[in-house]
Amino acid sequence: MTEQELKIQEKKTAQPVDESTKSETYFAPHVDIFETDREVTVIADMPGVTVEGIDLALEENILTLQGHRAPQQHAGRIVLEEYENGHYLRRFTVAETIDQEKIEASLADGVLTVRLPKAAPAQPRKIEVKLG
Amino acid sequence: MAFIRFAERPTFRNPWAEFERIRQGLDELSRSYTEKGKAQSRANVYPALNIYEETDRLLITAELPGVKTSDLELSIEGDTLTIQGKRDRRPTEAGASYHRREIESGSFSRAIALPIKVDTEHVGARLTNGILTITLMKASAVTPRQIKVTAE
Secondary structure (H helix, E strand, C coil): CCCCECCCCCCEECCCCCCCCCCCCEEECCEEEEECCCEEEEEEECCCCCHHHEEEEEECCEEEEEECCCCCCCCCEEEEECCCCCEEEEEEECCCCECHHHCEEEEECCEEEEEEEECCCCCCCCCCCCCC | CCCCCHHHCCCCCCCCHHHHHHHHHHHHHHHHHHHHHHHCCCCCCCCCEEEEECCCEEEEEEECCCCCHHHEEEEEECCEEEEEEEECCCCCCCCCEEEEECCCCEEEEEEEECCCCEEEEEEEEEEECCEEEEEEEECCCCCCCCCCCCCC
16 A cells, blocks of 8 residues: 555643633644745644634734634543543744735634735835935 | 559550551552543554443544545444545645644544444434544443333
C-alpha cells in the first residue's frame, strides 16, 4: 500500500493566558501553516467545534485560534475512553503585516482554515521639492 | 510497690497499628493510580474511540477531522465493528512554503469487538464537524425490560 496509515497523534494541552475559574481542558490543535507571496494560511484540526464556537483574533501580531465545544452529555456508563474532549487554543506570532480587513476563515469537517492576506507593501511616496 | 493509676497506664499499643497505617497509605496510592489509568486508556490504532453504554444503546464516538462522509466506511459483522477510511492530503498550492506541517493524512482501519450484543439492523452513524457518532441499539435480549407492578 502506497498510502500512509494514520497514527494517533497525542493531544497536547494548552494553557490559557488567564487562569480560568472553571477547570476546563484546552488542547493545542494540530496545524499546518503555509505561506504564498499573497497570503499566510493556517489550517487547524478542531473536531467537534461549530462555527459559533470559533473565536479568532489578531492583535499586535499575535494570532489566537480558539475553539469552544459545547459540553457533551452522555447519560451512560463509560465503557472505553481513549480520548478526552476539550476546547482548543493556540497562538502564533505572525511576522508578516496582515491586512486585518481581509482575513477569512472557514470551517469544514472539523477543520478550520484561516486565510491571512498580506498587506500590500506601502507604496514609496515621492516627495516633490518645489522651487521656492 | 509503685501504684500506677488506671488512667495513667500507657495506652495499650496495638502492634498492628503501624501496619494499618501503611496499608491505608498503599490503598490511597493505588486509588490515585487506578483513577489516572481509567482516565486515559491509550489507543494504539487510529482513531481513538470513546464508548458509552446507555440503557438501550451503545454510543461510539471518534474524532475524525478532515474525513469526508464519502471516505468513511463502517461495517458490522457479528460482534465486530469495523471503521475504515482515509483522510486526503490537502492539495498544496503552487509556490507555497510550509512553516508547520503537523496534520497527517492517510488511511485507517480499526476493528473493535463490541462489549455487548447489538441489533445489527438498527445502526445509526453520523459525522458532524469531524466527530463520528455511531449509535448501536442493544439486542432485545440484553435490553433491560421494565416490569410493571400492578396493585390488586
